[in-house]
Amino acid sequence: MVTFGQSPREGDAASPADRPTGLVVTDAQGVVLSWSRSAEHLLGYTPAQAVGRSLKELVDLAPPAAVGSGTREESHRVLPVRRRDGRLLTLPVSGHPLVSDSDLQGWVLALGPPSDPLGGEAREALVEWLLNRSGTALTVYDAELRCVCQSAAMRRITGVPDDLRRGRGLSEVVHGASVAEWERRMRRVLETGEEQVAFDFRAMPPTVSRTHVYTVAAAPLRDALGRTFGVCTAVSDVTEERLIRERLSLLNEAGARIGSTLDLVRTAQELTEVAVPEFADFARVDLLEGLLRGEEPAPGPIPGAVRLRRIAERVWFEGSSEEVAVAGDADVYLASSPAALCLASGRSALYRTSDPAVSAWIAASPARQAKVRRYGTHSWILVPVRARGTTLGVVMLTRTRDTPDPFEPEDLALAEELVSRAAVCLDNARRFTRERTAALELQRSLLPQGLLQPTAAAVASRYLPASNRTGVGGDWFDVIELSGARVGLVVGDVVGHGIHAAATMGRLRTAVRALADVDPTPEELLTRLDDLVIRLSAESVGAVSADPAHDSDADTGAGIEATCLYAVYDPVSGLCSMARAGHPAPALRAPDGTASFLDLPAGPPLGLGGLPFESAELELPEGSVLALYTDGLVESRQHDIGQGLDTLRQTLATPAVSLEALCDRVVETLLPVRPSDDAALLLVRPHPLGPERVAVWNISPDPVAVAQARADTLRKLGSWGLEEAAFVTELVVSELVTNAIRYGDTPIQLRLITPQSSGTSGSASTRALICEVSDSSSTAPHLRRSRAFDEGGRGLLLVAQLTDRWGTRQTTTGKTIWCEQTLQADTLSSR
Template sequence: MIEADGTVAFWSREAAALLGHDARDVVGTPARNLLSGRHYAKDAEPQGGAPGGRVLRLRHRDGGIVDLWVRLLPLSGTSAVLALGMTVEELGAWSDTTSMGRSILGQDFWQVALLGPDLRVTGASPAARSGRRLRPGEEDPACRMALQEGEGTGADLLKQVIETGRPITSHVLREPRPGRHDTYYALRAMPLHDLKGQVSGALTSLVDVTDRYRSARRLDILYQASRVSMGSLNVEHTAQGLVDVLVPALGDLAAVEIADATLRGREPSRSVHGLRGDYRRIAAKNAHGPWPADQVQPGQLLPPVPDQPGFRRLEQGEVLVANDPREYRDFLGGAPRGNEVLPEGLRASIGAAIVARGSVLGYVQVYRTRQQQAFDGQDAKLFKEIVGRAALGIDNARRYTAEHRTAVMLQNSLLPPGSATTSAAETAGIYLPAQGEASVGGDWFDVIPLSSLRTALVVGDVIGHGLRASATMARLRTAVQTLAELDLGPDELLTRLDDLVQRIALEAEHPDTTGASCLYAVYDPVTRRCRIASAGHPAPVAVLPDGTSRVIPVIPGPTLGVGGMPFEVTETELPPGSVLALYSDGLLNPLRDTYRDPERELAVRLADVHRPGRGLDETGQHCVRRIRSGLERTEDDVTLLLARTRSIADTDVAQWRFPSDPAAVGRAREAAMDTLQGWGMPDQAFATELVASELVTNAVRYSDGPIGLRLIRDRVLVCEVTDTSDSQPRLRRARSTDEGGRGLFLVAQVTNRWGSRYDTSGKTVWTEQSLERE
């Protein structure tokens, strides 16, 4: 502060810090002493200047020069003046800031507004005043705009800025005014601070981004539609994903109807002459709650609609837009139940046929009830692109459905009946095709009756899925049945089967993907023993009559097709009434991620569902119920074969050993006749006497070791003769002059079946005669 005589009356701390002079050195001295030789620094005047002041050059205590902008203000009631000053640098920054503020509020492109803490307008740019009709003292209309993403309004965002002092960027708001619902703005806001550093309001910028937002949204919708179309091979899933994309992006409600032929995988029609109850609504969505109860529900057929010229346009891939509900009613042609496809409050609709490769697969319809704007040309182009992509996905799903059903039908036709009963076991098999979008695999099971009342149990799994896997499975199953008729041991049978798979691989287009796993088990009800060999297949599980379960420790060999490795045979005893479970890998897959020992967990589950008196089929259904219901997922086929073992009573088996001597023929005959007499079977005496005589005679003639004879009584009468010879018995037609060669011919005439099998010590020739048990 300077007195009228030019002396300094007051010197602030800020002045002392600026020029280096203490107040006691300056107060009372002439203010002129602070000036340098050149008082006025015109060249230091900042660009734009500042009204009411000038730049002076003052002397610093250390001798330097300080350029200071100074303004003199008279003090009321006194002759003194107040000298206010700031450095030229500070003045320049202040000038830039005020200039920027004036430019922002003066431009007419951005809608910029200054808001107070109550969100009322304190200043606005011309664009904001005209575009949003901003008036000082009124609330900013942006406060009432809804957030496009998420819940809330613009007011919620601005309150957040004022409360936290943090700016916000790029939030999209939607215009709430009627007729402008499809207008979008990008909101940015930053806090304003007063001289005390407190938030005193907010600076907002609102830019119309409708065109840019629409473009981005269209790209996003197309991207989502592409993912939906190509993300599933299930028609229903693809259709539901389509309506999820369309609502609420294009409308309030959407529905997809598919021709029944498409759903069944058949070739759909290339033209639509009205609706005759052959289109089914399979997907629907309402953005505002459940699907209206008065409309056709998902799963129901559409009501009949007479043929209209509009159907020809649909067949050609046109999009039908109806911005007046009467247009849509006209399209329905006065259908009696047309109100079932006209939602209440309909304002506009857009629809198109799902056309792929010239065939009409179905129809897509979008309705606007609460959204007030009409569909325009851009909406029609976007909708056509979406439906076109969906058509490709639905057609792929239809073709997959056709192949899947063919593969399932082929697979089921190649598998044996689910239940079977032999003298050795009661069996039940279950086959579940692969879940989800995996095609049918090459799993199979089989129950093969063998000689001497034995039964072979087989489960296999071909690598891969689809028709090729089913065809390979058919070849392997046929091969197993043929090899089983040769009465080969489990290890020898798998070795022969391995050779076959290697030959199949040489014929295949991709040899590396050809292979299979297989488990072959032979159960003998006389000895109650089961011989098992595995080619890379999971070990079987046994539930014993006392309710305990165990995994049979089978030594797994390589999968079929590898070659060069032997297969080991595991032999185990199974008491009568035991349940043996053979299964494919698909039954274990859901357990692998949860249990360290999935085979043991399966054994525990099998023991839990096994109940005395419960049928095998019911037991099997309980084993797979979690997979069938979807509680457990597997991408592979599931095959389960259960066998409840039986046994032949010791009283129904008679066996003898004779030396290799001609006298053994008579002794064998007598032993057989005595046994049949004791069993009360006189009707089989003649045939059995002939069989025993001829077979023992051949054994004496062609072997030099002991000869065994065994009779087994069950549903058939089995007669076996065992010797140490490896010679193959052959049936031949003897000439009238031959002295021999008629033995096996006679045996074949008096029995139902006969054959021979080999083991490590020789061969066994066997016959079967049918019996009627009392």
């Protein structure tokens, strides 16, 4: 066995006094003339390499006369001398001059051996301190990597006594995955003579119950001649430093990853992804079931049995991580279960599988028993999810056989910090889900609940809320029945998202319905709607400026921006008049299957004021489809609006079995994923009325023409098979024609219209009968209360009582008074 201080390669004596002295002869200028074998051993140069070269150039050493002695006498000094491998040796240098005839001919230099700064008792004291009292873990190996000695600190780490450690290799007494790498680095030190930087390995010392992290550095041991004869390794326990670093890294990752969305399930999944496998082998998030129904949790702890719904679970098993599909599984935790105890106390808990509370809970379920046996679960942490004074649920973390180290109290503190950060994000997601649900309910209540199916057209619609942080926008659409079997079509978009946009949308939709009731032209309706938006914007700005608590930098939504398109389709003429205020142009699918966008004047967005709107009129042939939409349908982050419009045109051109099927196809094609903006789509297939369903008579201003109008009406009703409606219709025609002759101006016209069906149900067993009387006077009639002996004033009252709806609309040439009867099944069955 090689002992400390003996060279296993050269067999040189251990004492410095027994080591050779290098002899060198130079001329007066310092050029080497002779170089001994001992000088070769000391400095690494062979005689052939040294002779003829300057001593200064060779080993960075000058002869005594050249280094400032100023004499030709002997010189004895301790000087640094550089070896061939570049290392500096501090050697005693003795110079003896060679003199001939009083002239200096050269020098004889004696180099070494190196002086020993520590000798005798000092060396022994140093060795004794390093090996027995120092906290540094050291091991000295010989050239065969056999242990020569180890320090007391190393003995405590390995747990191997000196008599079993000495003379053995590392792999004979220490086991683990890092041993081979450790030996490889020590062998590298012997081969190259270079120190190997520290590397990490993990091991469990015999005196502790958890894995420690160590760093190992290996350095060469050299003799006085610089030859490597062994290796010294130094081991440092960096467990605490690494744990602190890992915990800070875990908390930093939690802050960066948890809460990236306001989705409750996704936030819980992010918590499990951070915890597994860096901290635990299994993580599960259970929340109170009422939270998922939008209920507000009660403050404080939750005593007794509790029903929890699992929303996220992840497990690390046999080297791979797996997210378990929980699908909202719910379970009742009895009051004695660890989860219920945690929620009842409001404090975190650390368990071992053998603890009574855990073992009893596991024994109560064969499924739990099988899972614990499969994973080898040995350590548990349960942390209540608490935020803003309320308890939301509980997080369960476990370690299995894949992580032998059990949870310790410091791990419990880390788990509490981790869950507390996630709890705020979970509560934010819960609050957002509740508010978003309420906002969506508000928005749905403001949109048409059941889309009206007018007599003049078939309609189908779709509305998709945005998938952004609010999910509530200001898009809307509507279908409005107008007089004369006409139908009003509207689609609009309030810029922005949230409750403010939804509420503004509801106000504008109500305004459009109110304005449409007086039958303005499309451009007139948009002009009045523009005035309304300007007033609403001014009111919002005034309310915000009057609020002293308002933050001027916040997004108030005070300014209202909106777009709108309004169209009126007349099935009698087959014409559709439409105007738009900054809204995308509608698309039309012709009866031959081709689709194109209508050339419609754009008009300014609502709220600008002072700019005119223009309308255009076009024919909608039977079999065509008109598509009205908002920009959220054709514009997204994945493509620009031009590409979206082209896709819409191509999709509309494809055949479909129904309007509903075509609606589905458009949405699936243009919005394959949840949209970033809300989108609305309204498809309309017109039903023109042929001349056989419309009757028109020009009325003479002579009172005797009233009788002729009644007779013509009865004949037409007979040809339509509506004899049961003759009595009411005859009275209505008589009153309206009489009023037009008495109070109106010529020309006077009577028109009867009978569409196929009427009402919102679209049932084939109902039918509408419309009566219209037009004249050139712009004076609108009105109902008034007649006294008992008044001879007039009861005509319009009679019309209002006998019909379902009545009204008046202004035209470019005067006015039209109209009324409508809905003929039910019992009336039509007598035909």
